[in-house]
């Protein structure tokens with residue numbers, strides 16, 4: 001049995017916050033799947049007599065699962081969160097709950113999983129991300145590892161069982177509890193010598209190779225909006241450039257190829273994006289010309305430090321459609337640009353970001369429209 005510090009019996013999930021991620025009345029920092037995974041994880045770990053160092057958590061959005069385990073006395077649990085915002089929320093939530101000795105979030109690499117005998121996972125939406133995660137567990141965790149992967153029933157598909165089945169001999173789906181369900185995988189299969197990710201594709205027409213880890217926007221495809229914005233590279237000024245929300249880094253790489261003397265920073269809040277962008281930069285021979293950073297809305301970059309910002313903003317936030325994430329990046333671009341600097345944005349024409357671009361940044365002109373997409377140029381007012 002583990003000492004529960006008085007927290008585990010009734011873990012105060014309601015005290016967890018999403019901050020610095022977007023907060024709103026319909027968005028909370030934990031869900032029924034977190035509860036199911038964490039309860040089951042604690043029970044399984046106690047039954048098998050595991051220590052915290054033998055447990056890893058993947059996809060622990062704001063830390064609900066790892067913090068619940070810590071409150072139950074499991075010390076040294078390793079955690080992976082994709083989002084920079086999730087990592088910061090986890091740190092703040094741990095501090096607020098007075099749960100010390102927590103591991104800092106790890107990357108999806110061997111250090112996260114070596115020696116792990118229990119892995120708890122929030123199922124990702126995308127099958128490629130699940131495939132990469134399952135391969136990582138089979139590749140690096142202990143041979144007797146048990147993977148408990150949970151999701152909302154409405155977001156789960158049978159294809160997920162098949163993806164887990166490619167890395168594990170045994171995969172069982174359990175009965176749903178409060179609209180969530182666990183998939184339990186064990187007996188890892190032999191893995192290929194090298195992980196399949198990142199996957200790369202070369203686009204001769206764009207003169208570019210794009211590389212992608214499992215969880216990144218558009219995978220190794222060049223998104224239609226991204227491709228449209230690429231057509232304007234020659235009209236952008238040369239200088240210090242920032243690819244804000246860089247995803248695979250396609251825009252940063254293409255800008256650097258078109259402006260060889262420019263200093264380029266690519267930044268994204270997703271670790272999968274950061275790893276993808278680093279692979280894209282390497283595949284295009286641009287090491288030393290493009291720096292990739294894991295950050296929320298480039299918060300660590302100084303004000304008025306960029307001559308050009310490239311932006312293909314998100315408009316989906318988790319399951320809910322929410323403009324907040326895109327508006328936040330437009331406001332960040334306004335902060336980051338020097339007076340006279342230019343923000344080049346591509347967006348779905350029906351979204352009408354023009355007013356916000358004008359008020360936050362400055363004079364905004366439509367530079368192109370094609371099918372569903374609009375490209376604008378906003379000049380930072382002094």
Ligand SMILES: C[S@@+](CC[C@H](N)C(=O)[O-])C[C@H]1O[C@@H](n2cnc3c(N)ncnc32)[C@H](O)[C@@H]1O
Pocket residue numbers: 217218223226244245246247248249250251267268269270273295296297298311312313314315325328329
């Ligand atoms: C539509 S994708 C565009 C990716 C890439 N620029 C492209 O054109 O292929 C939007 C990207 O913004 C990132 N993002 C969303 N909110 C962010 C934030 N607050 N800070 C940094 N990146 C963010 C997402 O992770 C995603 O990679």
